[in-house]
Amino acid sequence: MSRDSFHFDGNPIEFRDGQSVAAALTDAGQLALRRTAKGDPRGMFCGMGVCQECLVTIDGVPNRRACMTAAAKGLKIVPQIAFPVLEDMPAAQKPDPARILEPDVAIIGGGAGGLSAAIAARQAGASVIVLDERKVAGGQYYKQSASHPPLDAQQREGAALLKRAQESGADVLGSVEIWGAFDGPLFLADSEGAALIVRPKTAIIATGAYERPCMVPGWTLPGVMTTGAAQTLWRSYLTLPGKRIAICGSGPLNAQVALELAEGGADVAMVAEAARAPWRVPWHAFAALMADPGLVIKGLGMMRDLHRRGISLRHQTTLSRVDADGESLRATFKTASDEEIAETVDALCINSGFEPQNEILRLLGAKMTYDPAFGHLRCDRDTKMETSVRNIFAVGDCAGLGGAPAARVEGLIAGRVAAARAGFGDAHDLFSHQRRLARHRRFQASLWKMHDISPRTPDKAARDTIVCRCEEITLGDILDGLETSPGHVGTLKRATRVGMGRCQGRYCGPVATRLVAQTTGKPVDDFSNFAPRVPIKPVSIASILAAQEALDDPD
Amino acid sequence: MTPTDILVIGGGIVGQVTAIELAQAGARITVVDAGINAGSTANAGSLHVQMQSRFMRLYPDQVPNIEASLPLYCQAVEEWRRLDAAYGPFELVRKGGLMLAEDATQLAFLEKKAAREAKKGVSVEILDRPALERIVPWLGPQIIGAELCRNEGKVNPLAANTRLRAVADALGVRFEQDHIRTLSAGNRIVAIGDRDTYPADRVVVAAAWGAGALVQGLGVAIPSVAEPLHMNITEASSARIEHLVQHAERSITLKQFKTGQIVIGGGWSAQHRGALRVPAVAPSSLLGNVSLAAKLVPAIGHMRIIRTWAGMNTTIDGASVIGPLPANDRVVMAVPGDAGYTLGPLVAKLAASCLLGQPDHGVIDRYTPARFAV
Ligand SMILES: Cc1cc2nc3c(=O)[nH]c(=O)nc-3n(C[C@H](O)[C@H](O)[C@H](O)COP(=O)(O)OP(=O)(O)OC[C@H]3O[C@@H](n4cnc5c(N)ncnc54)[C@H](O)[C@@H]3O)c2cc1C
């Protein structure tokens, strides 16, 4: 069967139905997608619309994210240049008229937490909309595909959850990117160029987390991506990130994705895990077993499967640098015995923990507390998942890492309570939910003690390591800036440009904040980070114009 | 604590440049700054000269006043040129500013305005559509003409602030972060802060919105008000917008930095949360400000806004407040009037001259704090 194709840099690229532009290009071996202002090549990194590294110009319109854009026949795509020429852009078309939605409950994020909340709120009788930036909801854990049937039990579970949410009568809208959150609450979103204005009675924020990288020299090279990005390629688009792959960082996702990719036909050279082997921390392993035997058995099964497939899982092994080696990457690791080992691979996947996507919560003024063990902010919530801002609820990883099972229960609780707030149901008898939640949380606590996700600052000797990918600011630039502009990370930002780019400091921000805290001796707290500001994600001026016209219009 | 000859309260553009001027003259300087809501770290870096027609329509009675200040603005831009040459580069560009007209009434108003400005020595010219198109081909079709003011331009405040701070550091200026609650005038002037007290022989008040409260007990009532304003910035495109773009009737400034980013502002309001908290962005300002920009320069429609922020401007009565307090000449005011970043270095220089006993040829007489004596 002949496949459809688009053009990239003049060459035809075939794609399968439902693939993203980035997935099709990865299949074609095209990893570099653009050049930075300093001339460095960059490619897909986060695979989930956060990092803004996969930018390409599509039919003359610059700065389109290849990972979030569906491949379509005949598109003319070229690598993004650093400074697109205004006059070369096509005239901005008049977008479709904006829509204004006023549900009882608006749920931002359609993952495990958001979909569960939708079902609960809908069952109580409230009108519910779920907004998700991906084409198909499901979130990072259930990663759904627009085209192929579920690959395994996890995807099947996600498909069932999504179906139940849709059948409950909740309006689940895909390809909707929330870029503004204001008191009221008022949300402004972009839906494929058209504006969406949402004024709900209550809101449940369920935006999940994104992945924490390890910053070493070379981590910005095309082919280096987060483990979740590789997983999305495979689970959503049946695309392998490369033939030979290494995976590093810490946490159960790395081993899981190693197995998934191997099953898909990839040659997984190694999984490097920063933590000690579980048999070296027996107490934590035992505690995890007590909290959730099923998940522990699943974990042991993964280790057995890695072994069976001959994939080496090396504990206490960390990435020290990545170099371009012809078309491949040479990844160098340091082992427990301080030995250096290197692997030549097509793709290197990194996951060293997670950062909550808490931008909306912070914008709305929800109070946060710094969790030093995880190195990120946790949203203050009561037992009913309500934040310090009345009628704003937070569920799942956006409130602090907690895992999918906890997110589902939190969603069930928040959905009921939010609906009750809007006048539907009473939200009594949440006791059994609370008990399940406590168990999931106990499991999570011991799980993460078996891994090594404590926040790190890059090796200070490697001054050339890029910390801010967008603005190409190195560790050395930041250390120099700290000498003249300590005080607050906002001051450091203005002096060095760290965090000023398109991703708005999502990767460099936590690191810069910790460096400021080390320099000033002031502990990290809620207010130590960059001030939260709209837009949460870059938004086109044409879309803002459309929203303005809709709000101006008295009808 | 090392002895301080002169304490500068406020470390924005005015405080920094004052400290540099005084340190160069040999004084021992300490700058105390509250470290929050400096207009200087949030502003857009437009170097303004021409009169704002919207303001002229709203406040016709103040027009003679602004008109009289025009030479000060021209001089202020020259002062930026001097600083840029000495300590830059600050990405100073002086291609002029365009004030756009969308209809004949607006253009006629600009014509009259230009004639008055020319009399004050401002370099202005009225351009019709074809003339405009030759220099700025990217304007919306509804624009029929503009006033070009050649004195205007732009700097990058991030570059300027960082470099000026380094200059002050190199001159041995001490910086303290503290919020001063009161000034008490005895043998020496003592500034009492939340963390510490700072005795000094003389004090410069460069505290913008905080200025009025600081000198409250010293015989003047300076109505300084904190005014939160909104700003937007896009991702980079090739640098084609060299002018500072404004509108004859509506609030907007639009220009492009050397980074290729387009900066959109012009005095839209933000949400006040108290002087010691950063203001919040108001959705109506974001939508209104960016939409107006999109209508004037449709070519930017495909560009994305990557950040907005809200910063603290200071208003008093439109004019600067410079010079010693009538009741205590050891306390010297240095607060700029409208377009305070443009005026900042000049205001600093005038305040420093005043402390160093240098003649100012009567320039500061019209800006004396004595106009607020109680
Ligand atoms: C000329 C110029 C160009 C700029 N260009 C860019 C650019 O290209 N990209 C870009 O991103 N920015 C840019 N900026 C914006 C700049 O970095 C700041 O954003 C701006 O100076 C305003 O500060 P802020 O609001 O970001 O606060 P920050 O400087 O980030 O200050 C942080 C303040 O917010 C407080 N805070 C932290 N968390 C919270 C919370 N949850 N609630 C309330 N307060 C909190 C902190 O305690 C601190 O006081 C530019 C600024 C200027 C002046």
Ligand SMILES: Cc1cc2nc3c(=O)[nH]c(=O)nc-3n(C[C@H](O)[C@H](O)[C@H](O)COP(=O)(O)OP(=O)(O)OC[C@H]3O[C@@H](n4cnc5c(N)ncnc54)[C@H](O)[C@@H]3O)c2cc1C
């Ligand atoms: C968003 C925005 C855009 C602007 N755009 C432009 C522009 O394009 N062109 C232009 O010319 N002007 C512009 N302005 C105006 C300009 O930024 C200000 O007028 C100018 O920066 C004021 O400088 P300053 O040094 O007097 O005061 P600031 O920079 O405001 O500094 C005052 C400092 O004093 C400190 N302070 C206050 N009270 C106390 C106290 N009691 N104790 C200790 N410290 C104290 C504050 O924390 C602050 O750091 C803009 C302003 C804003 C907010």
Ligand code: FES
């Ligand atoms: S890879 Fe597309 S935004 Fe990160």
